[in-house]
Amino acid sequence: MAPAYKLIYGDYRGLGETSRFLFKYGGIEFEDARVQFEDWPQWKEKTPFGQFPLLEHNGKQINQSIAIARYLANLVKLAGNDDWENLEIDSIVDTISDIRQKLVPIGREQDQTKRKALIDTLIKESFSYHLPRLVKKIMVIWHLVG
Ligand SMILES: N[C@@H](CCC(=O)N[C@@H](CS)C(=O)NCC(=O)O)C(=O)O
Incomplete structure (x- = not known):
């Protein structure tokens, strides 16, 4: 079965890397979709705001690296206590x-x-x-x- 999460980002350690760490930290399987530089223009037009990282889950897609990382931090119990x-x-x-x-x-x-x-x-x-x-x-x- 395909993983429940797909993270779409470039093949480098930039804004999407925190989410990759969080998936690994939490032992959550995810599809690490790494877009090569030359393929980005075709992806870009299909994205909500022309940028990545993007997270896909349950047929939905969302952008913004920090919002995604915050969601994943909550998922893997790395959020604050209050x-x-x-x-x-x-x-x-x-x-x-x-x-x-x-x-x-x-x-x-x-x-x-x-x-x-x-x-x-x-x-x-x-x-x-x-x-x-x-x-x-x-x-x-x-x-x-x-
Ligand atoms: N505030 C956004 C910024 C996203 C952003 O700047 N992404 C860059 C890659 S690190 C991008 O998509 N660049 C390609 C483009 O703008 O066409 C976030 O944190 O996700």
Whole structure:
């Protein structure tokens, strides 16, 4: 029998990768449909908003990576224990999305010198600012610091 879930995404570790991890974590069988770059234009016109990842289940199809990951996190019992814990989780997810946004221009830059400069700026201005704060937040949540 075909798996109950199908995840459609590119053959790389981008926005759809979290959902692949969640399926694996939960031991949920899924069809990992990896669209090759050259085949994407034919897929694109059939998608609801012209983008992937997409999740298919019970004859329905849905987009938006974080919404999909949140649904799967609930499915595999990785959600918070109350509304506040869910808020903490969403806040961290959104912070990581903010950092991820800063990677986009690096991925698009073809000139290696400019690319290196963008990476240096990312490390200096974003990673060094956000990552220690994220670690601190996690330590507070885990009651490791006050
Ligand atoms: N907010 C959307 C963004 C989706 C998105 O940007 N997907 C990219 C791949 S990572 C895409 O579909 N690019 C191809 C295109 O726009 O034609 C999400 O999180 O799912």
